[in-house]
Amino acid sequence: MNDTRDNPTLLLLHAAVDGELDAIGTMEVEAKLAADRELASEYDRLVALRDAIRARIPREVASDSLRARVISMARADGTPRPGASRRLTQIISPYRSLAASLMVGVVLGAGAYGVFVPAPAGDDVQQAIVAGFVRGRLSDQPVDIVTSDRHTVKPWFAGKISGPTTVVDLAADGFPLVGGRIDVVGKTPVPTLVYRRREHQIALSELPAPPRNVASEPTHQSRDGFSLMRWADNSHSYEVVSDLPPAELSTFCAAFRRAATAELEDNAKP
Amino acid sequence: MIKQFNGTANMPAMWPAPAAAKQNFRAISGGGNVTSELARRRFTEMVLPHLDDAYGLARWLTGNRSDAEDVVQDACMRALASLEATTVQQPRAWLMTVVRNTAFTWLAKNRPRTVLLTDDAQLLEAAAANEPAASPDPEEALITAADQAALASAIDALPHLFREVVVMRDLNGLTYREIAAAIGAPVGTVMSRLARARGLLIDRLGRDK
Numbered sequence: 001m002n003d004t005r006d007n008p009t010l011l012l013l014h015a016a017v018d019g020e021l022d023a024i025g026t027m028e029v030e031a032k033l034a035a036d037r038e039l040a041s042e043y044d045r046l047v048a049l050r051d052a053i054r055a056r057i058p059r060e061v062a063s064d065s066l067r068a069r070v071i072s073m074a075r076a077d078g079t080p081r082p083g084a085s086r087r088l089t090q091i092i093s094p095y096r097s098l099a100a101s102l103m104v105g106v107v108l109g110a111g112a113y114g115v116f117v118p119a120p121a122g123d124d125v126q127q128a129i130v131a132g133f134v135r136g137r138l139s140d141q142p143v144d145i146v147t148s149d150r151h152t153v154k155p156w157f158a159g160k161i162s163g164p165t166t167v168v169d170l171a172a173d174g175f176p177l178v179g180g181r182i183d184v185v186g187k188t189p190v191p192t193l194v195y196r197r198r199e200h201q202i203a204l205s206e207l208p209a210p211p212r213n214v215a216s217e218p219t220h221q222s223r224d225g226f227s228l229m230r231w232a233d234n235s236h237s238y239e240v241v242s243d244l245p246p247a248e249l250s251t252f253c254a255a256f257r258r259a260a261t262a263e264l265e266d267n268a269k270p
Numbered sequence: 271m272i273k274q275f276n277g278t279a280n281m282p283a284m285w286p287a288p289a290a291a292k293q294n295f296r297a298i299s300g301g302g303n304v305t306s307e308l309a310r311r312r313f314t315e316m317v318l319p320h321l322d323d324a325y326g327l328a329r330w331l332t333g334n335r336s337d338a339e340d341v342v343q344d345a346c347m348r349a350l351a352s353l354e355a356t357t358v359q360q361p362r363a364w365l366m367t368v369v370r371n372t373a374f375t376w377l378a379k380n381r382p383r384t385v386l387l388t389d390d391a392q393l394l395e396a397a398a399a400n401e402p403a404a405s406p407d408p409e410e411a412l413i414t415a416a417d418q419a420a421l422a423s424a425i426d427a428l429p430h431l432f433r434e435v436v437v438m439r440d441l442n443g444l445t446y447r448e449i450a451a452a453i454g455a456p457v458g459t460v461m462s463r464l465a466r467a468r469g470l471l472i473d474r475l476g477r478d479k
Binding site: 010011014015018020041044045046048049050051052053054056057058059060061062063065066067069070071073074075214 | 305321322324329330339343414416418421422425436439443461471475
């Protein structure tokens with residue numbers, strides 16, 4: 001009975017597993033599952049399959065050399081015409097690995113970060129974050145709660161924002177905590193931590209990640225003369241803005257991520 | 271109906287592409303040999319963020335890394351060229367379209383025997399007919415216990431048109447609508463291919479010990 005796999009109820013089951021149903025559809029499926037044992041075991045198999053694929057098939061990642069070649073296409077010079085691509089590929093193929101390694105060098109040398117411009121939607125977020133940072137600098141009052149103690153900031157956020165906020169102590173890394181404030185991005189209040197390095201400030205905002213967010217490594221860019229970095233884990237994205245030089249900001253981000261991971265692991269312990 | 275992309279990369283599920291689309295590529299790239307600043311900026315914003323997804327799809331469709339890299343590079347050149355003339359509403363789905371079309375061209379040329387690229391319902395039915403009867407029902411435990419190699423070879427064994435929807439949905443995390451846009455087919459087609467693909471996977475994994 002091959003046809004069973006095309007019947008509307010089974011398609012509905014797949015849609016349920018994929019999170020593509022609205023509340024009404026979900027209710028309908030739940031009712032059918034409760035009434036039909038065979039359907040329920042098919043549902044279990046689909047979930048098992050989905051989970052097995054997600055857990056065990058590693059995500060494919062473009063190699064550095066491929067990435068470098070593609071990035072070089074977006075540069076003003078040396079962009080081969082599409083019509084010529086095949087011929088050109090043939091001509092350069094004996095030298096491909098050499099060319100690729102050269103490009104990696106060029107791209108890294110030029111600052112690979114600079115080429116990654118975020119999707120337009122991210123621009124509004126960054127605009128809000130940078131605006132918050134500038135306002136804090138100008139008003140000499142960058143935070144709503146002044147404290148170097150992370151155990152004070154965390155409960156303060158907890159009273160104002162739903163969900164836990166990552167607050168870590170980076171004094172040992174040379175970035176003492178100044179305090180916290182709430183920024184508003186669009187209509188969403190987001191927790192922002194302010195750290196200090198010499199006379200510079202670093203503002204770190206933690207945003208809820210969009211659905212189906214993919215974890216990403218920190219990328220750097222500059223805007224209005226400030227350095228920005230962003231990265232994401234499975235549940236949140238992080239936006240950092242500072243008047244620090246990019247290299248020091250990278251150090252900060254690395255320290256923050258390390259400490260955040262450590263804190264997460266600590267919390268996971270009974 | 272699903273809202274389609276505009277622009278040259280909006281090709282139907284079947285390949286080879288209609289002559290009109292090909293001519294369109296020519297017309298664009300013939301205009302001058304320097305890509306405009308605008309196209310390059312669009313490329314940076316719309317293509318680069320989805321490079322891993324593009325590579326992943328190409329990797330699963332071609333079956334190996336070096337061919338996948340060639341396909342992705344070629345696809346990116348096509349994408350860059352078409353961004354001269356058009357803007358794109360769903361960049362990720364659109365890039366998947368360009369990659370799959372490039373991959374299918376590559377497969378048709380280099381692996382003509384492995385690829386079944388017709389939308390003809392009867393042929394797809396025939397492909398699906400290898401599917402063993404649904405009962406006895408495979409054990410959920412066997413699926414849960416399947417290791418990476420078993421899962422990968424089961425996915426590799428799927429016909430390309432089934433494999434691509436599984437990769438886009440379960441590995442790249444596209445929504446049904448995005449997949450529909452990427453393959454230029456209605457959501458209903460996405461759903462039935464996905465259901466058939468998973469049926470084949472479940473049967474295979476439930477059978478293998």
